[in-house]
Amino acid sequence: MPAEFERHSGCWMLWPERPDTWRAGAKPAQAAFAAVASAIATSEPVTVAVSAGQFINARAQLPRSVRVVELSSNDAWMRDCGPTFVIDGKGRRRGVDWTFNAWGGLGGGLYFPWDRDDEVAQKVLEVEGADRYRTSFVLEGGAIHVDGQGTCLTTEECLLNPNRNPGFTRDDYAEIFRRYLGVTNVLWLSRGIAGDDTHGHVDDLARFVDASTVVTVFEDDFADSNYEPLAENLALLKSMKDQDGNPLRVETLPMPEPVWFDGQRLPASYANFYIANRIVLVPTFNDANDRLALETLTAMFPDRAVIGIACRDLVLGLGTLHCMTQQQPK
């Protein structure tokens, strides 16, 4: 599996429409989504998948530069239900189609049914004419993050949750990642951020910016529920080594002030950025730390324009830019 910071041939996204996820007819989320798709399309080809009933609406809201294809889903999270693209030993692009159970299936999943989401990866791969590896076990794209050299970051909170693959051990996952992703070195973080209904996805937490550097979110307010888990993860990262036995370079991003809606804390995190070919899109929250987050990432991505995207209307759906996208490597 190539790293996200390697060259892409495109990016896939899923149009938001589900009324219980997206308020006000999904119109505010769709406007924010269209801005994201438009921005990514300046840097790489974007395909937006949309249900039959919303096709005309999506086509009208998106610029001509974005390809729109009919492809139904249960919600808008291409990172998690879409394919994980890999390059096989002969240089051919293929896709892994993990079983998807809506982040927990009947044991705490976020909605029922999730059958259309579970078909998304297959349908994307059909459109792209790419071969497919279907798995019987459950995984989401946002639960794993690789450096393209053999190292994978993930979290115990998510992968060892019995509502994913009950009985699976760290060794079982190491074997899976070896076979499907070419990963030789699995780095286990502990817990994810507060408000993350996926049970601790790594893509709200820590991200590779190059093959030797991880950026992770850090909370300096002792009273915040994120303080302890993020401090623990930071200490873990500082002790971890890459696939060649070299220590990781570790940088930190701040957290925004907690974002609440209707009594629920939302998973607002600057770590949910998306790395496109020539730009990096970073979620912003009208927060005092937005500027620091953008400056930090600007320094870390010297060859890319780092652009803030207002994500209040997206984080209401409990995910932002990385959750909504799935890169297709060159």
Added chain:
Amino acid sequence: MPAEFERHSGCWMLWPERPDTWRAGAKPAQAAFAAVASAIATSEPVTVAVSAGQFINARAQLPRSVRVVELSSNDAWMRDCGPTFVIDGKGRRRGVDWTFNAWGGLGGGLYFPWDRDDEVAQKVLEVEGADRYRTSFVLEGGAIHVDGQGTCLTTEECLLNPNRNPGFTRDDYAEIFRRYLGVTNVLWLSRGIAGDDTHGHVDDLARFVDASTVVTVFEDDFADSNYEPLAENLALLKSMKDQDGNPLRVETLPMPEPVWFDGQRLPASYANFYIANRIVLVPTFNDANDRLALETLTAMFPDRAVIGIACRDLVLGLGTLHCMTQQQPK
């Protein structure tokens, strides 16, 4: 618009499922359809478009060599609601997206609604990344047939029917065909075959097999209702000239015995063949004339394998091989 006998980069089809068109859960039609798609896929890439609800079924019934994409419709006639592919002055493949009104709209159309069908061409072109010319007037792909040199065959019965474009004259169509298809020479046949609910589509009637040769169906039974219209069309063809003023070479195909179902005569015609890159698929009807039709076309297509496809279960839906396909030129 290139001729069908020119090189294709692929073929698009629409999965049959509509229960009032296709009997017995559409299973017999789907089996026949899968045989057609499989056969064409031996010669050129085939994409089958299918609604969300039938995706898994279609994927299971079709071979791996066929690409299956989610794309909803109101029925299975890609020839008529799909795009007409053209090559522009710079050699780019583009598509014409004619307005589709289910062969007559509120004035005799075959079903309501037809909104999904009318979106099919746009969605195909999105998947293919091809630019689109949308028209405000109505036309179906099966109503026109070109030689790729500037000549178009069509019928008065269909195009001058007031349920398509009321008030349009032959000159209006000549101008449309000039602008959208690069056609300079429109040849008007009169009436289509008995049982054709499209009001006389030319693709059940007369077809170019090369740039100077037309094959047309002929009925030798005086008592059959096809006798007079087909004799009239044959006489017209023999008097017609191509875009350069040269007479057409005209050959004939027989008709099968009339095929009836539930008191309705079905539009069974050998002229509804599909020309793929290396093969020609010809509808057969368990009829004594099947052999003659295949032999006639075998002689006319010396460089292609001419293959009969049993179409009883397809003609129940009132169309066969040409109606179900849409070629995409190289």
